[in-house]
Amino acid sequence: MNWELLFQLALNGLIVGALYGVVAMSFVLIYKASQVVNFAQGEFLLIGAWACWWLLTTFQMPFVLAFLVTLAFMTVFGIVLQVVVLRPLIGEPVISVIMVTIGLSIFFQALMKWMFGVFAQPFPRIFEADRVNVAGLEVQTVYLLSLAISVVIMGAFAWFFTVSKHGLAMRATAFDQQVAQSLGISVRQVFAMSWAISAVVSAVAGVVVGVVNGVSSALSFYGIKVFPAVILGGLDSVVGAVLGGLIVGVLENVAHFFDSEVLHWGNMFQIAPFYVLVLILMIKPYGLFGTRNIERV
């Protein structure tokens, strides 16, 4: 067994897993605030990354400016999406809402393919691609940077939900919409805000992945990898989302390792999380940290 490779892959998994965690967090944010399961989460990454890439290559903007414009755009995009598409569906059955987000997902995926093509495009060089030595392993600096950004976003989320007024309003809405409304919280604003934040945070993740691996339609697969992560962690738990993301990231790389070394099945990298997903749904459908749903008539 090639222990060094395993260790390297596990570290990669941790770094990618942190990004999964970020995306999963923004997924959980929407789910908690507005009870919408967003199958179009991956497209947020895709749109954000392409927008930033487009600004950088077409207008030759400095990276920071392009990044900020992208974030502003994603804020507007998230709000518009919520107001135009999701708001008319408030009160509709869960199935309708799920299917609307699926529709959005394939719409935007095809739109992005149409506008930017199917080939992966590298980001213009932004950081010097150095390698540093961490505990005997070669790690690219961009990877470390992405890990740092993930940690910063997670910290920001923690601050937002425990200290800031808007975050508290969001938690109150998630807990009980009617009570929140009677306390003077605008539920509409909270919904719109949750979509805006979710879109922005996903776009950040998308840009980070784009800088590391280039932008391509494969980015939207992050949106699907989110499901094993959130189910593992519990659908309505932010901490669970982060942990779930990390576990899925490590899991797929370790599965890939065992696949290439021992099993030779191929494609375990993509599929292993889904086997785990089915197992969890059978054993513990509410995940590690999710609240058990008690339904009364």
Added chain:
Amino acid sequence: MAGVAMTPCGDFRESYRADTTIFPTRLSRAFAIAGVALLCLVPLTGDRYLLSLMIQAGYLGIAALGLNVLVGFTGQISIGHAAFFGVGAFSSAWLVEHGIPVALAIPLAGVMTTAVGMVFGLPAARLKGLYLAIATLAAQFIIEDFFARARWFTGGVAGRVTEPFTLFGLRFDSNETYFYVVLFYVVVMFLSAANLMRTRDGRALVAVRDHYLSAEMMGINLTYYRTLSFGLSSFYAGIGGALYAHYLLFVSVEAFNILFSIQFLAMIIIGGLGSVMGSMMGAVFMTVLPEVVQWFADALAGSPIDRALGLGAAVSYLREMTIGAAIVLFLIFEPDGLAHRWRLIKAYWKLYPFSH
């Protein structure tokens, strides 16, 4: 839901039996029979393009009906329907390879798909709503991966070639002849689905959808009926898939991706959730939609719009976009689908000069 349609005056239903007939009036039954008879004449026109579209709509409609039994009647959801459709297609091709005649392989493929569906349906019995959506999403990826891997079953990346439908020495290998095979299955499957809704089992499924707790209190076994509906939906998907396999005579591993699953969802949303005929309307809509997009792109070819947007090269993306847009727009503006619109049109003509 079918009972909501307006009935002419003088049509008193005096027994449950009269209230649960498939066709509410004698006229509607006559129309249905006449419609099928008319369809039997279509191959005589010899329009191969029209026939191929109708055959497509036929097998897609059967599979969509299966999904509608699951989603529209039972209130479960599946994002992996194309995977089961694929299981049906490969099963049938595999059975034919092992010496079973095609005419027998198609129903057997349905049974095999049911078995596979039950395996994934067992967790489904405990899950609902979004958990089920995610579980079936996982099923989609796992089965798709299985297709790519199981060379003995699917022929691996090369795909599997299969034989045309033969019965009593007749070969149904042209559009004109295969049309009758599909039509036969469409009629049988749609009648049995409509019939299912008249039985205790059918009503139990609807009860599970409307309020599963109340249903359970009334003595309906939730686990049983959820698994049953999953099995039924897989059976329909299997039959549809088998018909697809013996029409194209080649089954490719890549065909049954998640986009195809979403197309099935789109069919039942557009057609109308919980409507037997709606499933067919949705299938027809989804078969015609890509052709319309193609036609639209062709019509615009060479125009300034085409040059600005590059439509010709983007037709496949345009199709995907119209599918996505159709799902979103129908759910927002016409959540009951085409079947509802059709009922409204019928009601309008019933009262024609004096409609309000």
